[in-house]
Amino acid sequence: MRKRLKRWGALALALLMAGMLCACAQGSGEERAAEVKRVVVEATCETEGYVEHWYEDGYVCRDSFTPKTQHDYLEYTLGAEHNLTRYICRHCGREKVLYEEVEVNTDVVVDPTRERPSFVGLDVMVCAMILERTPDEAILAIRRAEQKGAYGFMVYVSCLEPQYRTLQSLQRIMHCTQKPVLAIAYSVNTFFPQNLSFDEMASLLTLSVEAGAAAVDLQGYMWDTDTLGGLRANRAYWTEQGYDMSFVSASPAEVSGAPLAIQKPAAFTKSINEMGGEVLLSVHASAQMSAEQIVAMAKYLDKIDVDIIKMVVGGSSNETVIEHLKACNTLSQAGTLSAKFSVHGQSTLSRLMCPMFGSYIAFCVDEYTEAQTNIQIDLETMLAIMNSPEMKEVLR
Ligand SMILES: [Zn+2]
CATH class of the missing domain: 3.10.450 (Nuclear Transport Factor 2; Chain: A,)
Known part of the structure; x- marks a missing residue:
């Protein structure tokens, strides 16, 4: 001693x-x-x-x-992971993950011989929405979202300033990633108001596919200025053709009803497919609909032979979300549709849960800006859910 x-x-x-x-003084005063x-x-x-x-x-x-000491971390890897490093403490086994901020640039090598990526070829598409004014901004946004793990991108090509809506600029965007890009040309966005005719939108989408886009977004009201009127007027006609037209009572927007109105969208779809591109038919129905009505509308839209049918329906209450989930459950059963489908309502709960029930696309935002609609799900949150072992089990 x-x-x-x-x-x-x-x-x-x-x-x-x-x-x-101090601490060990016990039995005050006693020896x-x-x-x-x-x-x-x-x-x-x-x-x-x-x-x-x-x-x-x-x-x-x-x-x-x-005091406790610092953890003594050892670095280790798990398969082919990119942009992250895993650590484990050699004493207690505590783990941590550090994401590396890799500098992104706007250098792009355009490879005309590249095999076109597929937007529809996955089990689920966790997709980052890209709304930018210039190709460089779009490329940076795509590459940042790619680092976070986005499976694909929806690029609003109509948000690019007019001088960038060229084959050369679009090629840089489409070739800046090996992941699939869906090109969208909407006429009106709150922060990027455009006044494009239907033919101008179709030309821009066709140019995007020529530039290397995997897919395009064909809006349900393309070349049709009276969708609901045509739908109501031809309800009996389509019923005779064997369609359940019960969804017309909900007054959905953007669904063409006149038999002749599907000719141009069908021809456009065929031409995009012939170029090697895929077509997503999008309908922002807005109306609150029951699960049965959503399913009936999807089957009706399936008559144009597109690759994905995307339906955005109205309502944000828990009751409407349950209808969206029931519709997803029915639509994901084999044989219901020939196209893949994507359904969600205009609420965070619906956007979050529908992909868990078979809806193909999870629309996400990597970085919120004034142009992004903040109702979209955060990309990393959605990826954490969809990549979790529990969800892989559910989606199997
Ligand atoms: Zn430790």
Whole structure:
């Protein structure tokens, strides 16, 4: 004991003093029995350090606490993961993951021989929405979202300033990633108001496919200015053709009804498919609809032979979300539709849950800007859910 005390020197003496004065002072004023053993326990990353005192009468106490130490991390990898490093503490097994901020640039090599990626070829499409004014801004936004793990991108080509709606600019955007890009040309966006005719929208989408886009968004009202009128007027006609037209009572927007109105969209779809591109038919029905009405509308829209049918329906109450989920459940049963489908309502709950029930596209935003509609789900949140082992089990 004397030897060890000597070795500890002043520090041990101080510890001894502290021990006598504070934590181990018990039985106020009484004589303490002789100390028979003293153990110094070093701090670790899990527990504080302390000095343990054993006394002749069996009393044990601790004092002179020292703080926990830092974890001692070892780096390790799990398969082919990019832009992240995993660490594990060699003492306690605690794990942490660091995401690397890799500098993104706007250098693009356009490879005309590249095999076109497929937008519809996955089990689920966790998709980042890109609304930018210039190709460089769009490329940076795509590459940042790609680092986070986005499976694909929806690029609003109509948001590009007019001088960038060229084959060369679009090629840089479509070739800046090996992941699929869906090109969208909407006439009106709150922050990018455009006044494009139907033919101008179709030309811009066709140019996007020529530039390397995987797919295009064909709006349900293209070349049809009276969708609901035509739908009501031809309800009996379509019923005779074998369609359940019960959804017309909900007054959905953007669904063409006149038999002749499907000729141009059908021809456009055929021409895009012939170029090797895929077509997503999008309907922003807005109306609140029952599950049965959503399913009937999807089957009606399936008559144009597109690759994906996207339906955005109205309502944000829990009751309407349950209808959306029931519709997803029915539509995901084999044989219901020839196209893939995507359904969600205009609420966060619906956007979050529909992909868990078979809806193909999870619309996400990587970085919120004034141009992004903040009702979209955060990309990393959605990826964490869809990439979780639990969801892989559900989606199997
Ligand atoms: Zn540790």
